[in-house]
Amino acid sequence: MANNSNQLAQLIDDAPKEMTPAEDLWPEIARRLDAPTTAQPNQLWRPFALVSLLLLALLIGKPFLTPEIAAQNHDALLATLAVINTQHQQQVTELAQQATHVDWQISPYGQPVENGIKQLKDAAKQIYQNLQLNPTDKQLWQLWLWTQQREIELIKQGQNLPVIQQKAGEII
Amino acid sequence: MSNRYLIADREYELSASIPLSSTQKKLDATLVELAKQGDKIAFRELYQQHHQRVYALCFRLAGQKELAEEATQDTFVRVWQKLPQFKGESQFTTWLHSLTVNQALNCINKHKRFWDRFLPEQLDADSAASVIDYDGLDKLIIRLPERARIIFVLYALEGYQHDEIAKRLNIAPGTSKAQYHRAKKLLQEMI
Known part of the structure; x- marks a missing residue:
């Protein structure tokens, strides 16, 4: 055993410090260095969630603010409102692009979902207009954010609906 | 044990057991500064200087060729991304050594988590032993x-x-x- 121990110590001493890979690893590294670092599509909810959280904190803290500060926040709220609206529209557009690949509207269950989405859109539009007039209304904010969230959920549900192949026509 | 190159300040160099020559250190420092400014030719030269040592470390930690290659590539991509944070307080080889160990361990864990879902442990050991x-x-x-x-x-x-x-x-x-x-x-x- 002592002999084996000496042999192991010798093997450790003799172990080369460098090894040459069998393949050239640089081309893949170079390709990855050139690749743009873009945000993943499934991370789009993050800025939306962050803004919503900030907004909620702002609304909860509103009674503690002085009237002067509240007046200044009026503009900030309107700006936030516009940002959230834009982000929501972007998210809906991206989901709509996915829908062209899934073609869920031809599902027999698609019509009620589409009706629901349309109603939600109309409601959200009205709430948005009212919010622009009264951006400090906490309940309107909550309702507006809920309609947006529900719209996204419904679109995603629609994309998971079963599609009847005979009626499907061209499905990509 | 002569091949253990624990240096005085308890940091580890990604170099041979002999100390780095001052020329090598200067070359590394120059290449690092150029690479920090986005010079990919300089970065490639850094890769050429150090990839065999990085690969050896990755291979021994991973125990297989494919994983070692992936870990080596991950390491150099990470080096490129983190170079702006390298302030030169330690030697480049010391920094690279630490980064290599982290990256290799991450790579091993990532693959383990993935393959654990499909393969029993024995098969994994067999694939390593086939090298x-x-x-x-x-x-x-x-x-x-x-x-x-x-x-x-x-x-x-x-x-x-x-x-x-x-x-x-x-x-x-x-x-x-x-x-x-x-x-x-x-x-x-x-x-």
Whole structure:
């Protein structure tokens, strides 16, 4: 055993410090260095969630603010409102692009979902207009954010609906 | 043990056991500064200077060629991304060594999590043992169980202490010692 121990110590001493890979690893590294670092599509909810959280904190803290500060926040709220609206529209557009690949509207269950989405859109539009007039209304904010969230959920549900192949026509 | 190159300030260099020459240090420093400014030719030269040492470390930690290649590539991509944060307070090789160990361990864990869903542990060990193109110690350490191999490589070849290994692997120092002795015993049996 002592002999084996000496042999192991010798093997450790003799172990080369460098090894040459069998393949050239640089081309893949170079390709990855050139690749743009873009945000993943499934991370789009993050800025939306962050803004919503900030907004909620702002609304909860509103009674503690002085009237002067509240007046200044009026503009900030309107700006936030516009940002959230834009982000929501972007998210809906991206989901709509996915829908062209899934073609869920031809599902027999698609019509009620589409009706629901349309109603939600109309409601959200009205709430948005009212919010622009009264951006400090906490309940309107909550309702507006809920309609947006529900719209996204419904679109995603629609994309998971079963599609009847005979009626499907061209499905990509 | 001559191949353990624990240096005075307890940092580890990703170089041969002989100290880095001042010329090599200056070359590294120049290439790093250029690469920091986005010079890919300089970065490629850094890769050329150090990839064999990085690959050796990755291979011994991973125990297989494919994973070692992936870990080496991951390491250099990470180096490129993190270079702006390298302030030159330590030698580039010291920094690269630490980054390589982290990246190799991450790579091993990532693959383990993925393959654990499909393969029993035995199959994984068999695939490692099928590598026959290596000599000396490398031929033996790839046959060690993963945890024992990693600890043996870090302790016996890279000069880490058990408490440092324990911190890296999130285990108790006693576990690191036990795994090292297990690895040593298995290697002695293999000889």
